[in-house]
Amino acid sequence: MVDIDNELFELYKEVSKVKKIKYFFIDSPFLEEDEEKVQEKNKIFLKLLYKIIFYLLVVLSCGFFLYKCLHGKMFLIVFGAIFLLVFIFAILSVSKALTKFAKLSGYSGFHKLRREIIYKAFKKNLETRKYSINQIENYLLPYLKSINEDRKAASITTYLKIIIPSILVSMITSWFTLIINTAVEEPNLKQEEFNQVMILWLSLGIEVIILGAFIYSAIHQFQNGSSYNKNYRLLETLFYNYLLEQGGNPSNKSKKKSKKKK
Known part of the structure; x- marks a missing residue:
């Protein structure tokens, strides 16, 4: 007797594995163990990490100095504007890094890479069940x-x-x-x-x-x-x-x- 609940759940787990951060950004088996691509991938995300740390330091520094100079609503308005601006830069940096990563893998955008990898994992596990x-x-x-x-x-x-x-x-x-x-x-x-x-x-x-x-x-x-x-x-x-x-x-x-x- 086939348990349809269990079958779908097992298939769901297998598909979920390839959606995890470790599989995508650390293991990245779809780079086909190309040493040059792996090194380039590491450079992309290391550079992104430096940028995120820099943005965080900028926000903390601005908050520290503004707190000494401004008070009340004015502090909240100025700090909020700076935080929003830095947040936009951070989002753009993440988007740029993901696009570079996708192109390194042979895709024009990260959403296409993710969709293709998920579908391949699904198809592979589905075909084993025949x-x-x-x-x-x-x-x-x-x-x-x-x-x-x-x-x-x-x-x-x-x-x-x-x-x-x-x-x-x-x-x-x-x-x-x-x-x-x-x-x-x-x-x-x-x-x-x-x-x-x-x-x-x-x-x-x-x-x-x-x-x-x-x-x-x-x-x-x-x-x-x-x-x-x-x-x-x-x-x-x-x-x-x-x-x-x-x-x-x-x-x-x-x-x-x-x-x-x-």
Whole structure:
């Protein structure tokens, strides 16, 4: 008896291995043990490390000197602007280093390198299991889709999509009610006191939303109770890519089946 949960989980683990930082940036077996490429790779990331350290020292130094010269909001504004500028330079440096690394590996961009390496690992491990196209289309893919749909239904994003429209309506209604009741029952209420009430009202509302999101997600996970309920969205995409490469087209087949039923 084949355990489909275990099979997909093992395949997921094998694919996940090539996504790790150690595999990509330290081991880098896709450089084909070319000593010159390995040395060039080390230079790229060593140079990046020096830049990151330099940027960090710049931020710390600026923060130290600005703290002595400026105070309050002015310090926060100037330091925030410097931090943002240095952060942008750091992101650009990382992006440049990743692009150089990808070109060293024979790809124009890092996203293409990563996508190709992941797909090769997936294909290699899938072919050792010798699944037929029919098994992939009729069993593995539908099961994967159901797992991903369950996970999506359990996500906090789904909860917010459901709850936010009603929250906006209720917040606007309660806000006007609060203003009217305050004006009628507490005409001498000071602006500062009213602001405190509004802040408390908003804080309680945000806390309820956050607590509700976690409870919603926890209940759904408890109902599923599966230790294999991982994020298989990538795995589903890889299966579709494999079918296209093998000449399969599950969407067309499903359309043909529906036409026959009619």
